[in-house]
Amino acid sequence: xxRPLLYFLAALAASIGVSAISGQLDPYLLDVSMGVGIAxxxxxxxxxxxxxxxxxxxxxxxxxxxxxxxSSTVTLFLGPALLGEEGGNxxxxxxxxxxxxxxxGACAAFAGxxxxxxxxxxxxxxxxxxTLGFGEIIRVVFQNxxxxxxxLGLIGMPAYTTFAWVYGGAALAVYTVACLVNSTxxxxxxxTRDDEIAAEAVGLDTTRxxxxxxxxxxxxxxxxxxxxxxxxLAIDPRGFDFTRSIEIVVMVILGGMGRTAxxxxxxxxxxxxxxxxxxxAEYRMILYSLLLIVLMLVRPQGLFQWSKKGGQx
Amino acid sequence: xxxxxxxxxxxxxxNALSGVSFTIPQGAIVTLIGxxxxxxxxxxxxISGLLRPRxxxxxxxxxxxxxxxxHTIVARGLCHVPEGRMVFANxxxxxxxxxxxxxxxxxxxxxRNREFVFGVxxxxxxxxxxxxxTLSGGEQQMLAIGRALMGDPTFLMLDEPxxxxxxxxxxxxxxxxxxxxxxxxxxILLVEQNANLALEVSSQAYVLETGxxxxxxxxxxxxxxxxxRATYLxxxxxx
Ligand SMILES: Nc1ncnc2c1ncn2[C@@H]1O[C@H](COP(=O)(O)OP(=O)(O)OP(=O)(O)O)[C@@H](O)[C@H]1O
Ligand SMILES: [Mg+2]
Numbered sequence: 001x002x003r004p005l006l007y008f009l010a011a012l013a014a015s016i017g018v019s020a021i022s023g024q025l026d027p028y029l030l031d032v033s034m035g036v037g038i039a040x041x042x043x044x045x046x047x048x049x050x051x052x053x054x055x056x057x058x059x060x061x062x063x064x065x066x067x068x069x070x071s072s073t074v075t076l077f078l079g080p081a082l083l084g085e086e087g088g089n090x091x092x093x094x095x096x097x098x099x100x101x102x103x104x105g106a107c108a109a110f111a112g113x114x115x116x117x118x119x120x121x122x123x124x125x126x127x128x129x130x131t132l133g134f135g136e137i138i139r140v141v142f143q144n145x146x147x148x149x150x151x152l153g154l155i156g157m158p159a160y161t162t163f164a165w166v167y168g169g170a171a172l173a174v175y176t177v178a179c180l181v182n183s184t185x186x187x188x189x190x191x192t193r194d195d196e197i198a199a200e201a202v203g204l205d206t207t208r209x210x211x212x213x214x215x216x217x218x219x220x221x222x223x224x225x226x227x228x229x230x231x232x233l234a235i236d237p238r239g240f241d242f243t244r245s246i247e248i249v250v251m252v253i254l255g256g257m258g259r260t261a262x263x264x265x266x267x268x269x270x271x272x273x274x275x276x277x278x279x280x281a282e283y284r285m286i287l288y289s290l291l292l293i294v295l296m297l298v299r300p301q302g303l304f305q306w307s308k309k310g311g312q313x
Numbered sequence: 314x315x316x317x318x319x320x321x322x323x324x325x326x327x328n329a330l331s332g333v334s335f336t337i338p339q340g341a342i343v344t345l346i347g348x349x350x351x352x353x354x355x356x357x358x359x360i361s362g363l364l365r366p367r368x369x370x371x372x373x374x375x376x377x378x379x380x381x382x383x384h385t386i387v388a389r390g391l392c393h394v395p396e397g398r399m400v401f402a403n404x405x406x407x408x409x410x411x412x413x414x415x416x417x418x419x420x421x422x423x424x425r426n427r428e429f430v431f432g433v434x435x436x437x438x439x440x441x442x443x444x445x446x447t448l449s450g451g452e453q454q455m456l457a458i459g460r461a462l463m464g465d466p467t468f469l470m471l472d473e474p475x476x477x478x479x480x481x482x483x484x485x486x487x488x489x490x491x492x493x494x495x496x497x498x499x500x501i502l503l504v505e506q507n508a509n510l511a512l513e514v515s516s517q518a519y520v521l522e523t524g525x526x527x528x529x530x531x532x533x534x535x536x537x538x539x540x541x542r543a544t545y546l547x548x549x550x551x552x
Binding site for chain 1: 361362363382383384387388392393394395399400401402403404408411412413415416457460461463464
């Protein structure tokens with residue numbers, strides 16, 4: 001069996017194992033670790049776009065919102081009809097949740113395709129501007145759609161998200177990105193980042209690479225959104241604002257742009273940081289921001305990286 | 314093999330090419346010379362599909378490639394070595410070469426091309442695992458040419474292969490260019506500011522000035538042209 005697949009299956013088994021004993025774990029710890037897992041999915045998927053392929057997307061929270069809202073519509077509005085009076089058993093609930101996550105991811109991917117097709121053809125920083133705009137527009141849209149709760153948001157989603165779902169999703173995201181990037185085909189992502197003109201000159205369709213990266217990234221952001229919604233059980237548009245997008249971008253940058261292990265490390269660290277700073281209460285966010293600035297200044301090449309330039313995944 | 318007719322290209326409001334025409338016969342080395350900003354790079358980028366011309370046409374082996382996207386033009390055997398060491402800096406030498414054969418499916422052919430590249434540039438074989446960004450300028454230029462050769466081109470366009478390279482290495486690179494042309498029958502369009510050398514290795518030459526062809530003819534004749542000597546060859550005596 002190929003090594004990456006082996007790792008993937010091992011990670012999957014481990015997350016199911018931990019999930020089985022989650023009843024005995026400290027609820028606070030479990031809560032935090034779920035947040036960490038969701039952050040890993042977001043960071044690793046954005047890393048495919050911003051790190052490996054060298055584009056600059058600022059709209060990851062927007063895709064997360066699409067996934068969160070649309071997966072919730074499945075479990076909230078279709079769930080009762082599909083599962084019947086008693087609410088179904090573990091298996092049917094699991095299937096419904098899988099379908100909801102896939103639907104949320106697919107809708108986010110479709111949104112990614114719609115905004116990626118026109119903007120990725122252009123060279124330069126158009127993607128940053130377009131994704132920035134997209135993130136804000138999507139937030140305003142959800143704020144104004146009454147069936148989706150408007151500004152108050154959606155509540156009452158079933159608590160389907162477990163440790164196994166989160167870390168299974170994270171394992172799938174890491175595995176997918178690794179398979180994409182480490183294949184012969186996948187060297188094209190890195191080539192596109194290194195030099196777009198040279199990549200075109202050897203016959204790469206760089207636009208297609210960028211779109212594949214962007215749409216895959218959006219899909220996993222959507223899945224992360226679905227997991228988030230069925231973990232917090234209440235979502236509102238403000239939870240997916242620009243700050244959230246920036247947070248994910250920072251994880252990718254501090255992780256070393258294109259280094260999957262580094263990006264996972266940064267996702268863990270940046271999610272834990274506000275928790276660690278909890279005792280200092282009101283100064284928490286100020287300290288957090290200051291720490292970020294210091295980290296960026298001291299380690300611009302990435303937290304876990306000692307050579308100058310980003311490279312191997 | 315390649316016929317460019319009345320090419321007009323602009324960057325926004327700036328006209329870079331205003332009516333460039335030339336023909337390149339099969340098997341030849343043809344050079345395009347001219348000073349800074351004459352439009353040489355623009356010409357190559359337009360031929361390889363990286364830029365769209367405002368008007369004019371480009372025929373390659375009798376078929377129009379004027380509006381084709383870059384990657385489909387490469388697939389027809391027309392390969393462009395861009396100006397200024399454009400290697401994939403974070404990939405290894407080996408991976409760079411593999412990217413050059415991106416469009417080929419036949420493993421045997423890829424292996425044969427690789428051997429040919431190592432024959433021309435033995436240095437690359439020694440540096441196979443090295444990250445391309447850490448190669449010297451001359452080595453990067455070899456890699457850029459080698460990468461282009463991996464794709465089995467029938468027509469190769471080189472944009473200033475001597476740029477930023479030690480004089481000692483320039484002679485080597487030009488020898489290799491001639492070798493590639495002779496041994497594989499690859500037609501070559503060579504863009505150069507180093508007009509002396511370019512005229513020496515080529516059979517035909519075109520002189521570009523502010524987006525227009527101002528002089529053309531057999532390279533040997535242009536080398537002796539007093540006006541051209543004064544402008545591009547430093548005005549020195551015929552060597
Ligand atoms: N991306 C661009 N945007 C705007 N103008 C450009 C661009 N690229 C080139 N130009 C202009 O087009 C003209 C032709 O440029 P080009 O790069 O083709 O010249 P060149 O002959 O290759 O010069 P050099 O020998 O210095 O490489 C120049 O006046 C240049 O300023
Ligand atoms: Mg040039």
